[in-house]
Amino acid sequence: MATIRRFEERLHDEIKTGEIAGFTHLYCGQEAAAVGVCAHLADDDYIVSTHRGHGHCIAKGCDVPAMMKEIYGRRDGLCKGKGGSMHIADGSIGMLGANGIVGAGAPLAVGAAISAKLDGRGKVAVAFSGDGACNQGTTFEAMNMAVVTKAPAIFVFENNHYSEHTGPDYAVGTARDIASRAEAFGMKAWRADGCDFFATFDAMRELLDHVRGGGGPAAIELDTERFYGHFEGDPQRYRGVGELDRIREERDCLKAFRATVTERALFDLAELDRIDAEVQSLIDRCVEEARAAPPPEPEDVLEDVYVSY
Template sequence: MQLSREALLQAYTRMATIRQFEERLHDEIKTGEIAGFTHLYCGQEAAAVGVCEHLDDDDMIVSTHRGHGHCIAKGCDVKGMMLEIYGRRDGLCKGRAGSMHIADVSIGMLGANGIVGAGAPQAVGAAIAAKLDRKGKVAIAFSGDGACNQGTTFEAMNMAVVLKVPAIFVFENNHYSEHTGPDYATATATDIAGRAEAFGMKVWRANGSDFFSTYDAMTELLAYVRSTNLPAAIELDTERFYGHFEGDPQRYRGPGELDRLWAERDCLKAFRARVSEAKLIDIADLDAIDAEVAALIEEATTEARAAPPPDPANVADDVYVSY
């Protein structure tokens, strides 16, 4: 599908924002000011953006422990996210969520999740609501290759088919479930999408390190789901450039593996090369976006450092729903 120049610029802006946001966190976490585990999304930007560029605020997504990229791709406020990760009062979730549980229901981001495979049942519930609303909306569960071995994911896929709901299961296969490759831990290592196919749903496969491959596959997939109200799945072959979590020594990596990935599977480099070679966008315009994003990330970080923490007097707020 041919995208407009404006659409291409927006896609690049979101991918660049994810990359710079994560790289800044990679540096900031070393200061000790950010509490809890953090799992960075660098390398997988094309997957999140290629999926979410099709969505509006009424389409819903459920994320994973590696959720910053999904949040930004769905439109979460970057400054609000940085405040949240720093545990500040004015964060997106008032400083209560931290890195692994950021949510913004107002734009259809139902939350990141620290439990592997836990997002799939939530997405099915959201898909049931979408079907009842009859507005042609969908619910997407992002997960990694590790989640394909979870019973919750199997049950969710089965339920989605049985109930005939517009749930989409996006498997980002970055080739490491924490520290274990799918060739060791997954019987269908080279075909995770086939597991969803076994439940009776249509599946797609795409290069998750290529924005255009992901975007085009999602164009077809979403047209099918929106028109039929039936579930579907897609496997995106991608890579993560940092460890499973910040501080992971990555001893499971082979010699030179990371250097090869940065050189050969960097989705931002691939995007820049494609649009410039096709004379769709000048490199200077992309460089200008990089500079604007850098200024935004710097501002967000500076403000987050200086922002006040939550008031202990409000510790019981939002614990229970008031009807």
């Protein structure tokens, strides 16, 4: 969670320099959701991400320096500098890609889940999405197909209360109960506080026991918060007065984690501070290496266009 937070905060600063091209959508505030879900997954389990995908990538195990190089558009990036922020992928660890199209990940995850069912090794496929994607027909069709085929697909809805700039109270017919939509398709659904790592982790463990045990697809709605705008440069005029200050104070998942683990004597403050210092050093190195790395050559545009199976 600390790595995701520092990675995103550093991008927030670096984007102002003009060195990073294209749109960037930061994940700050939602770290407990990605980590609470992915902590249970193995390399051969699949995930499909969203336009706000850096946190999912890091939680699934993507190489952090190579991610930074990818966002900087460098040849040594995770996708050779051709994907950028919204299209990071690493098939070697089951990260099937971030996706710039809202709701487009759900059908891909169902396809991966069907393949996992056919190979019979107990793998699952997770589709991350948000309160915006819950309105998309692609998501509805994917949930229905997952139920019909009894595929081991998991639909994770991170409800950060803003589909770009519009709240679910206005845009979602079931308001703040997105999980009930999944239940309507015939699958079991869980609900958890996505700002609480332990609540997310425990709910996901129950859900995975159900899915890996042959119970069919499932969904989870995680109530979480987005600390930055929909995209970098978003003025966030749709926010209420004092809203960002409130959620940063009351619903910061890293603050909650720090309080819980020290109260339970799982870590002491010195250990947590050491982790934070190590993470900061890592992110500093990532940026230095990305700045120094070469961009793709012009002829690289002709590579990786087609894949032969």
